[in-house]
Amino acid sequence: MRLYDTARREVVPFEPGPVVRMYVCGITPYDSTHLGHAATYLTYDLLIRRLEELGHEVRMVRNVTDVDDSILPRAAQMGVPYLELAEAELARFRADMDALGMRPPIAEPRATESIPQIVSLVEQLLDGGHAYLTHGTVYFDISTFPGFGELSHYPREQMIRLARARGGNPDDPHRRDPLDFVLWQPSAPGEPAWRAPFGVGRPGWHIECSAMAMQALGTTMDLHGGGTDLIFPHHECERAQSEAATGRPFARLWLHSAMVAYEGEKMSKSLGNLVFVSDLLKVADPRAIRLALMRHHHRSGFEWHDTDLDEGTALLRRLVAAAERPDGADPRPYAARVRAALDHDLDAPRALEALDDLASAVLSGGSDRGAPVALRELAGLLGLDLDRPVESRSSP
Template identity: 45%
Template structure:
């Protein structure tokens, strides 16, 4: 599956510091120390609907990690999946009387356009669930050899107790796991399972559902094992960061890691980073609540995509926050001021700005601090609180490159 086009990104003259990121599994900041290319896996969309602001916040958040690593002098191997066959997609296709393949292709293409407009750097490997089926089959066979797979009717399940580290990522108590598992696609009450938390890795063929041949019988992959297989194929064992929204901590990332660790005997990822949830009208954005703000709808309303991105950057990637129209309008006004300052050519000294922005982003992707640094430079350059400072004759060029390279804002 193809990704989207790669924007031209300027190279900063100085190498940034090592990047630290919050690891959900330990609850601490950890310094990433990539050996060779930095390796990042971020869970992708299930393409049954358009990209909403909550999605965009996650992908812009991890785009900051991609950029911070590059500024620190690392090549980056970034992998993302597309769950282009799954229950929500099939249910949506049935409701709207549309072929599920056509629906997936349409919404995936819209996602590409949204990511390109927001200047999110594309993954090196953008892999659909359907095309990953041979990888999934091979992984299930390895898990079978390890004794961690069993059958319930036509479905195959992964035994979570086969991974002695199961639960270390989410750090949830079992009662909480059972509750969340049921809420997020699990089937804890199914008869015949060895443990209520065991997850399906191969779903046997159902009437009127797509299925593929396999040594286990016709069917399709379970949700979690898709990401496990793709990540290990393209990033190998113990890759640097597994990323996604905080709603994926459990069960998705816990299950994916367990499967990977049993299959390889090694760490799945070295750190697990999670983006906060975005709300609207007092509730988390979700299809069921009908409170979604779509990136494409904003773009089609002539909203500058850089203003959308600036709103996202104004919140720390790990925070839960509320989208407001006023916040977007404020971002439009802010960008107008920033462009006015950049248009002067000269400005306040740029060196301290570069150092402070790069340092903020290397410290757990602290975009709000970086944005505040730029805002102070704009104020000084325009003389908002007194005389304008235009002592640095190349300031605008340097700051413009910094905004693009580090924050993904093309101004």
């Protein structure tokens, strides 16, 4: 199998051992699951399914960021305890993922339950001279890690701009370098706080993932993933602090899934145009949503249009109708195309095209009794169960 590695900037062979250790950054449970989440997690779901078919055991760990700079103000604004908000949104997220046919992770560590690991990692960085404590805050000192920037390859000015846009506060005067980032900080009044040798407070966002990933999977994992918006600062910082602490490579491959736009505009919370999975589930068969998402390659950002759902539904109908036929054309060339597409950087659109071609071939005749069986099996590899009839759901 070959995958695009963000750090090496090319498609490279991905050759893990029998057990694949994979960490995917999870959600901050303060809002509902939108299409961007679904598209990202679909990428890893396809990867897991193909690796399992190839005989690997996949250990995918996906964290829950249940304490950070976005969930705390939201909970305060709603007047509910932040863990209560996290619990409710997490339950909704799991239901949405389940409906879309995504495999659950083998572990879902939570930041609030990983504080001892986080504290000891910060101590390790302080002891090793990679971090400094000033005005109650512990910062990572990027001057001690010459490889900083080698994951994203972004120029320094762009890193500063992105840090500013994504909550990094590079203008904070206490930092030695604007790109130094917070490992531990004092909690604001009303925020949760934990006792640590370097002060009472709460962790920075990036250190949470490093601690949870290494706790669950060891110092080096086969693959680390998330959306492209996490490349900088989140993953660049995670990589720097983890490798500075252990002296070992943190991830052998970095896989990032592109962003989804909606009807011509960037899909974002601030624009109020997020498309929520739960809303789509009210009007469409979940498999149609999955199919509509799979028509886009994980590396090309795409725009979602309301009509995409109709196309997904039409394709689902064709697939289910073909699966109900007693026989059809020789499926082998199509099966080879589906697997080859997945093995070449998870090319879901090409895999889907081959599946659709097989369905058309089955529908137009042939006498191979293995054809509908192969169609169902290949659909299963893509996370689709063709044994159920197509549901027509409508708005309440």
